[in-house]
Amino acid sequence: MKRVLIGVLAAVTALAAWALPAPEAATGVVPELPELPETGQRAAVWFCPGVDSEVDPILTASLVSPGLVGFTLPADGDILDAFQTRIEPGVGDWDVGDGLLFHPGPSIVETSTIPSGAAVVYRGPVQVAVDGCYTPAKEWFIAGATAGPAETVTLRLFNPLLEQARVTLQVITEFGFEPLLDLESVSIGPRDWEDVPLGLVLGTREQLAVQVTVTEGVVIPSLSISGPNGLAVWPGESPSATWEFPLAQVAGTAGTISIWNPGTEDADVTIELMGRQGPVGLFDLVVRPGREERFDVSSATSLEAAAVVRSSVAVVAAIRSEGAAGNAASTGVARPAARWLVPGHAVVSDLASFVFVLNSGDDPVQVQAGPVGAESKATVNVPGHAIVRLNVDGRGADIVASAPVSVAWAVVGEADVGLGLGVPLAVQEP
């Protein structure tokens, strides 16, 4: 009997032990970054690829709450120069040209709080351009380029980290995929950049698109075209079925929308053009797999116009706007948002700067706009399928809309123009 009792007691104890669950982390794998203790505001880092041309970069960053902004110029694995400033809600900027004439390299913008946004204005004696600053992605698509005889087409590959990076490039032209063995694997040193002279490599091409696949590290690409009409810079993006271009044609230039279908199915594309007065027209086209098609905006309107590209499959789209007034390029907005920052707006006092808001919806949208950090904002009404051009009086622009909209901004110099997108923000809960 006693043996049985002891056996039962032992069995009960063993069962109790067996019932104890294993600790959750017993496998030693941390698949997701878990909830970490609150440590105050989150920070943000923006990578600005830069451009090698006769321009000075003016780095800008916007904060909607007090914080620090740091600008860094990495080069050859090291830090060439850096500048840090504390700002109240507003815009911090650093004119790199004050110390380094025509600095060709990329830059890093860090902010100690979010929301934040960063952008670069490139200003030279002749050329003007604007570009955003970006966060890493593993695959980038850049469409809309050309390689004309008088143009310098350069693909900038920026590695912001201390780790060696490597990318694979695929170039698509009007001849289809271009088998360029030298570009199959390109290494970029830590905190350094590589410029790929596509124009020299390919010769003249009427159509040029590049897919950048990051195989190691972090790489931020951008494409720049410098020609007789000025300088245009635009970044890579990811394919999407919808693209909104708040400004598809800058005043005084002819806009072209390039649509590249990197997929394996035909893309049935509809392009809706809109102006300040409302819809301009609706156009259909089909983009074959692996091909790029172009739509000439100027063939439909000579005014400033916006465009919305809707496709049956995910495509890559970009606009080029080039003419006597200058040369500009931009990617589109894949997902409209209700709040936008335009960090570089009106930062350079001798350049005219405008903000464009596109309401692609059917209903009118109320938009409040003002300088970043300003207590009061002006309110404008944007009708459905229309754009407005805003003259925000002050450094930076903070756009809050009653419904999702798309925002772009343009700077206008004496001989050139620049075009860029705003930085979309999530709407802050009250």
Added chain:
Amino acid sequence: MALLDSALSDSPTATALVAALVVVHEGSALGEALGAVGRQVYELERVIVVGGGAEARGAVGADDWVSTVAEGLEALGSDISHVWLVHDDSLPRPDALRALVHEGGRVGAELVGSKILRAGHPGMLESVGLATDVFEVPATGLDFGEQDQEQYDVLRDVAFVAGSSILVNRVMLERVGGPDPLLEPVMGALDLCQRVRLAGGRVVVVPSAEVLHDGSCAAESKHWRLEAGRLRAMLKAYSPLTLLWVVPFNFILGLLEAIISPLFGRWRLFAFLRAWLWNLVRLPSTIGARRRVERIHQDDELFRFQVRGSTRLTSLSQQVADKAIRLAESERIRSLGHFVETSQETVRRPVVASLLGGVGFALLATRQLWADGVASVGYALPPAASVAAALGAYGGGWNPAGLGSPEPLRPVVGAVSLVQVALFGSGSIALVAILVGAAVIGVIGVARLLGPFGVRPVARYAAGVFLIAGPAARLLAGDGVWHGIVAMAVLPWLLSVAMHRRRTIAAVAVSALLTAVAAAFVPLMLVVPSAALILWALVEPANGLRNVGRSVTGAVLAIPALFPWLGALDDLEFFFTSGPDFYWSATPWVTVMVAVVAAGGLAAAPRPLAQLSGWGALLLGGGAVLARTGSFDWGTDPGAAGMALAGVGMAIIIGSGLEAGARAFDIGGVGRYIRLVGLVAAVLLLLGTITVAIPGRLGFPSKGVVETLSFTAEAPPGRAVFIGDEALMPGGGRQLTPEVSYRVVATPEPRLWEAWLAPERLGDDAIASVLSSALSGGSFRLGEELATFGVGWILATGPGSVVDALDAQLDLLPLAIPDTIVYQVEIPALRAVDESGADWILNGTGYVGPSSGGTVRLAENADSRWAEQWEQDEWGNRVTVDGGVIEFGPIEVLRTTSLVSLAWVGMLVIAVVTVGRWKESG
């Protein structure tokens, strides 16, 4: 005339005229010796007493007394041809001298000696001529207590004969200069015989010349005098070439013996030192005596009768074997005195064969540790390079774990440091020695625990093997919880002492010492043995209260040994939750097999074995509960204690299962088959221990954190931080979230004193904040921020978004290290830097820098005891010093407490030794 025996005749047919010199050693037996000499059938020409002072002089008269042998020789008439040197504690049989004279004369020996028998035990041999080894250590060639059955009664040349009775040709005696008065009797005889042989004489033992020797002269042969005499005899006899290697080796052997002898209750170090000092002082005398040695023969004559190898080493190994046998024997058997055996007989006994098998397995399972060391996983970090620094840190110094703390170090650090001291400061083998020792004592401990229950040697030693190479040991070793293995090895001894010792005072004394040892490694061992004994009381109520009482009393007495750590333990929650969550996930195979053995034992084994099975199952179940508390965020300590308990429980189950299986055919029916099934399951489980034995690392992995951090060796000492899974960090980490932890360690090689973290302080909170910020996207300059903590490297111990977050940092340089995700901080990360930017180098727990001193920022948790001129620098320190050394000012209370604690342990040792001697004398 043929019938006339010349030896019995007074006629001048005598071949030698002999005078006896009776050398007084002890004196009390002089009268008896003189009487025995006087009864010799071979008539002596004269009897002279040598030495012994006025008492001896008064006993024989002034004419027949001299103070030295040399004087005695001078006093002899010129007609004396032979001198018989006899000790006053010797009683030669009446025909002894006759035999010496006749046999010596017959073979032409210049020096002949007697067969020496023990007075009072006339059948017991003391010596029949002696040999030596090359180090002049005498070897009788006899077994202890060997009886005289005339088995050695052969006239033969020997290295030397006992000084109790020596007949020597007078001419030869004068040629060699007589006995050396500086030597005690044994070495005196050896020295004399050697000089005779070098001078061309033969030294022969005449077994028919029997002398009873009561051994009073042994009082003069103190160990140090024997040692001194050996060395002097060597220095006098050997050629310079031989001395060139013999003397250094002799020194090493003597030192080795001095170190090992305390294990056997003897202190030889002072004797060793005194002997060498004695010879050093008398070196001129020795050189002079050496010059007077007549050398017809060379060293080869001395080598002729020497035994091979070292008698001393052989003796030491025999002592070790004897000690092991005594440990292996149950107390019942020991008390019967059955362990006195010859070596060969010993080995043949099952208990000894099993012991050797068990110990052999333990050594086999740990063999690779000697070559490779213990891989630095978990808590298995190498001890501090400087044992003095470790002891200083233990005694109220700076606790260097993480970012440092004034909290006392764990007792395990002190215990390892003491072992390190015993190993002359060698940290590299201290851990190995402890683990190998633990493996051996673990095997023997289980055998001792099970023996009195009737578990026979093979089964109980197999159970011991299962303890040190079974699932428990494997898990503990795999997780680097090496101290748990030590505690587990001591636990059977603790249980055995409480249950099997007859005398309570002895049980309490030994239990206190063993508990102190076990609890030093795993503090919960203060209570675990008592809990195990309570479970035993459930199984067998008899003596239950006594057993538990002994254990509890021992535990109470062991508590002072855990100070100062225990006294400063004011955060019990931290103690119970620190370290990686321990979780024993037993394989289904082990679970089922152990359950089969235990159930079989309970169901069909004889009563004592069934009780053992039940007890083992209860220990296993209770231990398993503790060992699986990781899900409650309990840390390593409860798990290690539980695993030790479970390990012992499994070993008990295996032992009883094997024994029950071996007795399967004692019964019939179903019971037989149940026992056989249990036996098969136990054997299958035992086969699993091969996986530990083959690699030979006791279950420890081959590589650890030291190898991982080896890439930091080229940089100055600094720090690295592990981020990710706590289980993969040395000594566990501090939690950022339940899934992500971090751990700061020193580079290039974290040391044992860093293994156990102290409760968080300012710096720990600060670095946690920095890491959290970076991992949650709050900052992108983690390197810059970590550099202020002296952290130069980051190791990610888990894939996933932790790595992604680190990849996104702007100032971290990923390093291409195989199998490791490592980032180097871009800017210099200095633990201590002065205003000029000079790096102060870590030295022990302090820092050294330029001798001019200066103001230095120390990346250690803020504490004003770092310097007199101290100010807090955020979470760290800014100190101003005049010299080039920064040391943490020790906390005197803790230092004093640690000394008292050490003294307490010493008292426990003395108590155990004293109790042991009571028992021996009893």
